[in-house]
Amino acid sequence: MSSLSFPPARAVGRGAAWYRGDCHVHSVHSDGELHPEELAVRARAAGLDFIATTEHNSAAAPGAWGHLAADDFLIVLGEEVTTKTGHWLALGTNPGQVVDWNHQVRDGLIDQCLDQVHRVGGLCVAAHPHAPYPSGDFRFPFGGFDVVEVWNGLWTSDRPWNADNEAALAEWGRSLAADIQTGSWRPAMGNSDTHLEGQIGIPHTVVFAEELSTEAILAGIGSGRSWIAESADVGLSFTANVEGRVAGVGERLIAQGGRVEVRAAVHGVPWGTVRFHTDRGTVHHVSLPGDGPGAVQWDTTAEDSAFVRVEVRHPNGDVAALSNPIILT
Template identity: 85%
Template sequence: MSFPSTQAVGRGAAWYRGDCHVHSVHSDGELTPKEVAVRARAAGLDFIATTEHNSAAAPGAWGHLAADDFLILLGEEVTTTTGHWLALGINPGEVVDWNHQVGDGLVDKCLDQVHRAGGLCVAAHPHAPYLSGHFMFSFLGFDVVEVWNGLWTSDRPWNADNETALAEWGRSLAADLQTGSWRPAMGNSDTHVEGQIGIPHTVVFAEELSTEAVLAGLRAGRSWIAESADVDVSFTAHADGCVAGVGERLAAHGGQVEVHAAVRGVPEGTVSFNTDRGKVHRSPLPSDGAGAVQWDTTAEDSAFVRIEVRHPNGHVAALTNPIIIT
């Protein structure tokens, strides 16, 4: 098979774990495509995206590595001099031109190319600590922001650059929700070498394990980010007999909203609830890392709610996209 199928059997409508920013020996990575796929499956992932720098996935390199329970999306890391971005879900052999920069007016044409293919445009590692790594483009036209990138980390997949990206994204949510153009967050490993794949990754609710369904879940923000498959999060809001999950809207009809979070895999960590008023509630997790937390609010007090789960040292273990309350 020259290119991977856009459809896998999967588990039907379910939560799927995936890493959408990986490199192999076909750009500047040290792992072969087979080594990437084997390690991705060992890390508990259901899908990955190929994102070689400024080039399409090589014919014949990835197709035979897909399986009924493992999806491989085609993509590209568009590496410009004023920031990098991911083109996810592009056509086989398609290349997005990287010869554009802030101020030349060419990026919109490239974004349109990806959107015409049904793909997703992701602003990558907005505050990466190297030349061209800082994302200088406007977020307008981009679908998703990579707030958590695992490349420049050591013992845990979190650093000051990710903290800055998360804070920037979190501050923009209230204003973006008012205009109806908020951009979901995602996390990826940016794998280049051994031991990086899936640290972190994005957990997305998709109607099926297919390129179209995974991209639809990411685009809608029906997703959250985990540092590894050892971490699990359930996050819902309840009001007036209705339930909403991550990325969904909940009509509270002026009544009380109960927000529930259940976490596994973060010993002695903390769960914080964040709204358009900032961090509004914080609860500890027990020593075994599994716990459930409830917090109550109203639509008047909270336009949205999202959670962050952190280790005792302050490093993020998981974070979610918001539940929007109306």
């Protein structure tokens, strides 16, 4: 079998950097309309550094993807595990590995299915938890899953945001305070769920990784060192600073007794609104200028805020970008 039957697990990349990627993509090898070659071309044109192959209940076909990887483009192997009571993504599976999909809530098999992925170092993502069709409405408990896909692009038509995503974001946001308190919070991610022309990268996840490799990308996603972008036109920088100590998205900042400066810098969302959220809900919002990038600062303390996360919304209320939290202790 050719060494290009499956894509390599590491690309040259840019070293430790922010990488943009879409981890929910379908080709003609399941129910998508585009061939792998077309998807790779469109992913690169959309400004992506990596994608994941997530065909329904099947592994990436040998020879379909290996030749499409490049020094600056990583292809992660995966599967969309499509059950009767919810869909989930198995990311970072081995070549040819198929994760069992013949299970549902009432049979109690979910933990052993998740374990099939965790044993090979992969991540399990609860996919589109409020998708508007019976099997897409996620019924499994989130415990055992590593990440929640709060933004899914498939059912958004000509808008990249809809009520199903709003419900998923609200559910995830409500759980953050309790989950952070117990040390078991699950990061959010966003993916296009591409099936058709023009969908890839809308939205996608921007991940800080030590290198452009499957292991490093999954580590960044699993630790919450990431934010979600509507497209590559949108940029977000989000940090918290106390007495010279700085933390970024997904990180923990020791801030007891100090005043925390929270900063967000945004481009690509003219006339938009930046909203800071904590365990107390929405605590601050500022409008962005219409003629270019904007920066926002807000102050808090660890006593007042267990975490801070940011949402950037268009004037019509649709999300353009959102982050995982910075945790304050």
